[in-house]
Amino acid sequence: MKKNREDLVSKLIDRDYIKTKPVEDAMKKVPREEFMTPETKNYAYLDRPIPLENGQTISAPHMVAIICEILALEKGMKVLEIGTGFGYNAAVVAEIIGPEGHVYTIERIENLKNISEQNLKRTGYSKNVTVIFGDGTKGYKEESPYDRIYATASAPKIPEPLKEQLKIGGRLLSPIGRDTSVQELLCLNRVSENEYKSYNLGGVVFVPMIGEHGWLE
Numbered sequence: 001m002k003k004n005r006e007d008l009v010s011k012l013i014d015r016d017y018i019k020t021k022p023v024e025d026a027m028k029k030v031p032r033e034e035f036m037t038p039e040t041k042n043y044a045y046l047d048r049p050i051p052l053e054n055g056q057t058i059s060a061p062h063m064v065a066i067i068c069e070i071l072a073l074e075k076g077m078k079v080l081e082i083g084t085g086f087g088y089n090a091a092v093v094a095e096i097i098g099p100e101g102h103v104y105t106i107e108r109i110e111n112l113k114n115i116s117e118q119n120l121k122r123t124g125y126s127k128n129v130t131v132i133f134g135d136g137t138k139g140y141k142e143e144s145p146y147d148r149i150y151a152t153a154s155a156p157k158i159p160e161p162l163k164e165q166l167k168i169g170g171r172l173l174s175p176i177g178r179d180t181s182v183q184e185l186l187c188l189n190r191v192s193e194n195e196y197k198s199y200n201l202g203g204v205v206f207v208p209m210i211g212e213h214g215w216l217e
């Protein structure tokens with residue numbers, strides 16, 4: 001598996017998805033197979049989204065690389081993730097920000113919340129990743145503000161609570177749009193209390209973000 005992981009990371013570097021050493025090192029280290037179902041572990045090093053449980057998917061490795069690169073993560077950052085799935089992306093982010101940083105990740109499906117917690121514990125990331133069961137469109141005010149916020153599910157527009165919970169100088173990344181043909185990855189930088197600058201980073205495909213400030217179930 002380790003050799004397959006290294007080969008995949010080399011491909012992601014060649015294709016320019018991985019651009020920096022911290023993302024390269026983290027993706028070489030985190031065992032993606034530990035964040036998949038027993039039936040799909042053999043496909044861990046294909047660059048594809050793979051089904052998990054409850055009709056959800058683990059994101060494709062190139063998408064995890066894109067997210068981590070755009071977030072420009074640094075050691076010690078406090079990060080909020082919306083959509084834990086089985087916990088892989090959170091583990092990669094935790095590896096990059098190091099033990100002095102922390103990832104808070106919210107999952108709306110209790111079964112996935114429980115499995116991701118077990119996966120993160122088994123792989124040694126439970127100390128700096130906290131999994132929260134709930135509606136991520138409301139964010140997690142208790143630990144705000146965050147240096148970085150990212151969503152791995154697609155909303156109609158960026159949920160207001162997430163904008164409010166972002167630090168000034170912080171960065172938020174979220175897919176926007178429901179239809180798989182019109183989703184776009186939006187990057188928002190908080191410039192001041194009331195000023196945000198947004199950039200459209202192009203087409204992506206994610207599952208819908210379902211919740212009070214997202215899509216209806």
Ligand code: SAM
Nearest residue numbers: 058059083085088089107108136152209210211
């Ligand atoms: N981050 C995952 C990974 O490591 O590959 C991918 C997660 S999957 C593409 C998106 C997840 O978002 C699903 O598990 C889904 O249940 C979750 N989700 C959708 N709407 C949500 C919401 N409002 N709050 C929290 N989680 C949500």
